[in-house]
Amino acid sequence: MAQTLTTIAFDADDTLWHNERFFKLTQERFAELLAPYTDGDALMSRLLEAERRNIRHYGFGIKGFMLSMIETALDVTDNAVPGAVIAELIAAGQDMLQHPVDLLPHAAEALRAAQAIGPVLLITKGDLLDQERKIAQSGLGDVFDAVQIVSAKTPETYARIFDAYDGAARGMMIGNSMASDVRPMLEAGGWGVHVPHDLLWDLEHAERPEDHPRFHEIPDLGALPDLLSRTG
Known part of the structure; x- marks a missing residue:
């Protein structure tokens, strides 16, 4: 990979x-x-x-x-x-809207591993002002080469965003939602990496793409550096 x-x-x-x-x-x-x-x-x-x-x-x-x-x-x-x-x-x-930003374990480590590959993007849904607040408070804002706050995560959304780089076929999306992060990215032709979270909104559930060659699942972000090197 x-x-x-x-x-x-x-x-x-x-x-x-x-x-x-x-x-x-x-x-x-x-x-x-x-x-x-x-x-x-x-x-x-x-x-x-x-x-x-x-x-x-x-x-x-x-x-x-x-x-x-x-x-x-x-x-x-x-x-x-x-x-x-x-x-x-x-x-x-x-x-x-005022709750503090609490990073998940290994977030910074995963981002550093991603930077070694190439451009690192943040693609998220939600209210513009609230997402901008969280990005600023996270301390991670400077890591990203681009931030996209979108109204929906669809195959077309991912194709459009990754077309500004080398295309979705050479891109990877990492997230906790099968419905929003993984399956649409796979449909766009890229890699989808699922990182499960204990809590998931009911509207974000979707079937696992078990047999898809570009689908991966890791237990937490701490496993991302190994995934990037092991599948290279």
């Missing part, structure tokens, strides 16, 4: 730093606030439906999640949810 691989890209949230755990904590608070109106399982199902429906309106990220929580709260209470509950949901979302 090292003879043909020239460009490596990383996902950000739950690949280089923690993210989903803040959503889970807020969902727990959401369930507490709405407990008088519905049971937790039904509430989470309604919230997920709202998130799936609203992606095309709000995109990915905390702000869309906040609006989906408010919409769900109105829905399950027949518009009778107290204003104080809405205020708490807004406050919870604002707290999420």
Whole structure:
């Protein structure tokens, strides 16, 4: 692989730093606030439906999640949810937008190994301002040759981004999501490396491309340098 691989890209949230755990904590608070109106399982199902429906309106990220929580709260209470509950949901979302960036183990080591190959890219979804904040606070911003904050990760997205380098066929995408990071990159003709995270948003699940020759899975970013050298 090292003879043909020239460009490596990383996902950000739950690949280089923690993210989903803040959503889970807020969902727990959401369930507490709405407990008088519905049971937790039904509430989470309604919230997920709202998130799936609203992606095309709000995109990915905390702000869309906040609006989906408010919409769900109105829905399950027949518009009778107290204003104080809405205020708490807004406050919870604002707290999420200020949470500190906590790097995952081996993130810096993995980036150094990638730099030895060629240009290193960051390709992430989400709210522009929030992602820019996290990149700046991570201390990793100077590592990347380019940062792309996109509305969706599709084969076309990856083809367009990697065309500015040597093409997707000579590129690798590393991330925690089969649905967003791995499968679309494989479809674009590149390598897809899955780095599982303990927490994964329900809308990011997808089947493993078991037999694909360009698919790899590593237990954590600490295994990336070995993968790059072993498959060279």
